[in-house]
Amino acid sequence: MTTTALTRLTQLVTNDPSLGEGPLGLIQDAAVVIDGDRIAWVGPSSKAPATDNAVDASGRSALPGFVDSHSHLVFGGDRTQEFNARMSGRAYEAGGIRTTVAATRAATDEQLSANVAHYLAEALRQGTTTFETKSGYGLTVEDEARALRIAGEHTDEVTYLGAHIVSPDYADDPAGYVDLVTGPMLDACAPHARWIDVFCEKGAFDGDQARAILTAGKRRGLLPRIHANQLSYGPGVQLGVELDAASADHCTHLTDADVDALANSATVATLLPGAEFSTRATWPDARRLLDAGATVALSTDCNPGSSFTSSMPFCIALAVRDMRMTPDEAVWAATAGGAQALRRTDVGRITPGARADLTLLDAPSHVHLAYRPGVPLVSGVWRKGVRVA
Numbered sequence: 001m002t003t004t005a006l007t008r009l010t011q012l013v014t015n016d017p018s019l020g021e022g023p024l025g026l027i028q029d030a031a032v033v034i035d036g037d038r039i040a041w042v043g044p045s046s047k048a049p050a051t052d053n054a055v056d057a058s059g060r061s062a063l064p065g066f067v068d069s070h071s072h073l074v075f076g077g078d079r080t081q082e083f084n085a086r087m088s089g090r091a092y093e094a095g096g097i098r099t100t101v102a103a104t105r106a107a108t109d110e111q112l113s114a115n116v117a118h119y120l121a122e123a124l125r126q127g128t129t130t131f132e133t134k135s136g137y138g139l140t141v142e143d144e145a146r147a148l149r150i151a152g153e154h155t156d157e158v159t160y161l162g163a164h165i166v167s168p169d170y171a172d173d174p175a176g177y178v179d180l181v182t183g184p185m186l187d188a189c190a191p192h193a194r195w196i197d198v199f200c201e202k203g204a205f206d207g208d209q210a211r212a213i214l215t216a217g218k219r220r221g222l223l224p225r226i227h228a229n230q231l232s233y234g235p236g237v238q239l240g241v242e243l244d245a246a247s248a249d250h251c252t253h254l255t256d257a258d259v260d261a262l263a264n265s266a267t268v269a270t271l272l273p274g275a276e277f278s279t280r281a282t283w284p285d286a287r288r289l290l291d292a293g294a295t296v297a298l299s300t301d302c303n304p305g306s307s308f309t310s311s312m313p314f315c316i317a318l319a320v321r322d323m324r325m326t327p328d329e330a331v332w333a334a335t336a337g338g339a340q341a342l343r344r345t346d347v348g349r350i351t352p353g354a355r356a357d358l359t360l361l362d363a364p365s366h367v368h369l370a371y372r373p374g375v376p377l378v379s380g381v382w383r384k385g386v387r388v389a
C-alpha cells in the first residue's frame with residue numbers, strides 16, 4: 001500500500017490527549033502518515049518516518065474530518081419563499097415540512113439521489129468526511145423505504161425518520177399513523193437503516209408516541225436517536241436518555257433535570273446552531289451543558305426548511321460566537337463529538353489505526369475556523385486515505 005505523509009503542519013488536532021497537549025491532543029510542527037485508508041503514524045515532523053509521497057503543509061493546520069451526525073438530505077423541492085417570508089417576520093412552525101413532503105413524493109429516484117450527491121459533495125469540500133442522513137419527507141411506506149435506499153447509496157449512517165411529522169394523509173388519525181410507523185413502514189424500512197429517530201415536539205409526536213416508535217425500532221435492531229426539546233420544553237431528552245439514545249438532538253429548551261440526565265448518561269447532546277440561526281430562535285446553552293459534564297456534539301441539521309447549510313465551519317463559528325463554546329470545545333464537538341453521537345470510534349480522531357479522514361486548513365490553527373468566519377479555509381480533504389478535495 002502507498003504511504004503518504006503530511007509534514008511540517010504548524011498544528012495538528014488529534015483528539016487524543018495522550019498524543020499531545022490538552023483535550024484536543026494538539027501537536028505543534030507535526031506530521032501525519034497515511035497508509036492505505038488508515039492513519040499509520042502521528043508525531044513531530046522531525047521524527048516522521050520515510051514515506052512514498054509527502055505533502056509539505058508548512059503554515060497550515062490539520063484536524064480530523066468533520067463528523068456531521070444530523071442531516072435531512074433526501075428531499076425534493078426548495079423552500080426559498082418560506083425562508084424569505086420568515087426573515088420578513090413570520091414564525092417558524094413544524095408544518096413547513098409538508099411542503100417538502102409533497103415535493104419529495106413527486107421527485108424521481110434519480111432526482112433525489114442527485115440531490116443527496118450534490119449536498120454531500122458540497123459538505124466534503126468543507127471538510128465533512130462522515131455524514132448521517134435521514135428519511136422523513138416521504139411519510140408513506142414506499143416513499144420512506146425509497147428515501148433510505150437512496151441515502152444508503154451515499155452513506156452508511158442512515159436513519160429512519162418516518163416519525164418526522166404525522167403524515168398529512170393521517171391528519172385526522174395520528175394514532176393510525178403511529179401504527180403505520182411502528183408496523184408496515186418499520187418492516188419496509190428497517191433493512192435499509194442503522195438508526196431510528198422521532199421528532200418529539202408539540203405538533204409532531206408526544207412522549208408516549210415517541211416512546212412507542214423508538215421502542216418498536218429497537219426491537220427491530222435499530223439504534224435510537226431523537227429530535228428533542230427544539231421548539232419547547234418537553235419529554236424528549238429524558239426519553240432519549242431512558243432509551244439509551246446515542247444522541248438527543250437540538251436540546252434548545254432544557255430544564256435542570258434534562259441537563260442532569262444528559263450529564264449522567266451516554267447520550268450526546270447534539271446542538272444544531274444552523275437551525276437557530278435560520279429561524280432566528282434562541283440559542284441552545286452549550287456552556288450550561290458543558291459545565292454540567294454533558295458530552296456535546298455540533299451538527300448542521302442540513303435540510304431545506306430550517307437550516308439549509310452543509311457547513312460545519314459555519315456551525316463552529318456560531319457555537320463559539322453565540323453559544324459560548326471555546327474554539328477548542330467547538331472543534332472537538334464537530335469531530336470527536338459527532339463520532340460519539342454516531343457511536344463510532346474509527347472517525348473523529350487522527351490517531352494510529354483510525355480511518356484516514358483529515359481536513360487541511362489554510363490557516364496555522366483550528367482556532368481560525370471561528371476567528372475567520374465565512375472564509376473558505378479548507379484547502380484539502382482526505383477521506384479513507386484518498387485526497388477528495
Ligand SMILES: [Zn+2]
Pocket residue numbers: 070071072227301
Ligand atoms: Zn433534524
